[in-house]
Amino acid sequence: MKHPVDVHVGKRIRHRRWMLGMTQQQLAEKVGIKFQQIQKYETGMNRVSASRLWDIADALDVQVAFFFEGMSEDNDAQTDTVIKGSANDLLTDKEALELVRSYYAIPENQRRRLFELARVLSDVA
Incomplete structure (x- = not known):
C-alpha cells in the first residue's frame, strides 16, 4: 500500500x-x-x-x-x-501546470497585465 x-x-x-x-x-x-x-x-x-x-x-x-x-x-x-x-x-492537473509554465514564460510587464485581466474576469464570473 x-x-x-x-x-x-x-x-x-x-x-x-x-x-x-x-x-x-x-x-x-x-x-x-x-x-x-x-x-x-x-x-x-x-x-x-x-x-x-x-x-x-x-x-x-x-x-x-x-x-x-x-x-x-x-x-x-x-x-x-x-x-x-x-x-x-x-x-x-496537466492543463493547469501547462498554463502556469506558459504564464511564467511571458515577460514580466506583460505578465502583470495578464494577471490583472484574469483577476477582473474572475471577479465578473
Missing part, C-alpha cells in the same frame, strides 16, 4: 520537474539513476530515501522542504494527507 506522504512527495517531484520542462530521463541522469526509478518515486510506489531526496532537490533547484509543502499537520498514515480542494489539486 502506498503511504500518503510518499504519494505527496512524488507529486511534488513531478510538479517541479514538469515546471522546469525536464523529462524523467533528464532528472534521472542528473541524479545518477534510471528513469524508471523516477517514475516509481513520482507515483509513490517507491519511497525516496533522505539522501536521494537531497540529490533530487539539488537537481530541481529547490529546498528539501519543498517536497513536504501542503502536507497537513496531523500526519495520519491512514488518511490522505494532501489537503483537498487546495492548490495541491492543481499539481495533478
Whole structure:
C-alpha cells in the first residue's frame, strides 16, 4: 500500500520537474539513476530515501522542504494527507501546470497585465 506522504512527495517531484520542462530521463541522469526509478518515486510506489531526496532537490533547484509543502499537520498514515480542494489539486492537473509554465514564460510587464485581466474576469464570473 502506498503511504500518503510518499504519494505527496512524488507529486511534488513531478510538479517541479514538469515546471522546469525536464523529462524523467533528464532528472534521472542528473541524479545518477534510471528513469524508471523516477517514475516509481513520482507515483509513490517507491519511497525516496533522505539522501536521494537531497540529490533530487539539488537537481530541481529547490529546498528539501519543498517536497513536504501542503502536507497537513496531523500526519495520519491512514488518511490522505494532501489537503483537498487546495492548490495541491492543481499539481495533478496537466492543463493547469501547462498554463502556469506558459504564464511564467511571458515577460514580466506583460505578465502583470495578464494577471490583472484574469483577476477582473474572475471577479465578473
